[in-house]
Amino acid sequence: MDRTIRTEIVIDAPPERVWAALTGFGSYGAWNPCIRRVDGNAGVNQILHITIRFGWLPSIRFMARIDRFRRNEILGWRAAFLFGLLEGRHWFEMHPLDAGSTRFVHAETFSGILTSPFLVLFEGVIRASYEAMNRSLKTIVE
Template identity: 75%
Template structure:
């Protein structure tokens, strides 16, 4: 069974500016309360080392592989946890809007035997963390 956590925000900047902040992995620690560290390159099929933080929970470190990539449009990766009993497909979509704005979609689909209990316990804090990242991204991009 698959379950998705989906959030979004309108950013007053074109997709190119949002993309630049999103793929500027070295700068995430300075502004991103959720994705605290990303090591690797934003390129198709590249491997990433990611440190994520959901609210009050301790940081989680994992490896992921970029499986969705279209410059200024979509960035996504896939990671497996607990010997493959939980899989996450995390992605960001940038949709251009009128007046040079961008609809930023931040989502993750969870699947596997542990997805239902995992989300029963943590979907609220995951959503809050993604919303916090969205707001922080909006601030950092709109300041430029």
């Protein structure tokens, strides 16, 4: 059964500025408390090497493939964990609002046999980490 964690925030900057920060992977370590490092290029089917940290949990490093990519609109990737028993489809959406603001959506859908036990244990810390990233993104682009 698939389960999604979805967060959002309004950022007082246009989608183009939000997009520039999201695709500037080299600077993630300076501002992003959740996705600490991304090595690779932003583009369709590109492979990324990602290091994440959810709150008090140790860092996790994994490979992902970009499967959603529309400039200034959506960036997303897919990764498998634990021999495919857990899969994550992570994405960011940028929706333009009046007066040059952006509704930023940050979400992930988990699937696989380990989804329920994984989220029972970690959903709260994952959601809090995504919200912390959203607030940091808002700070750097406003």
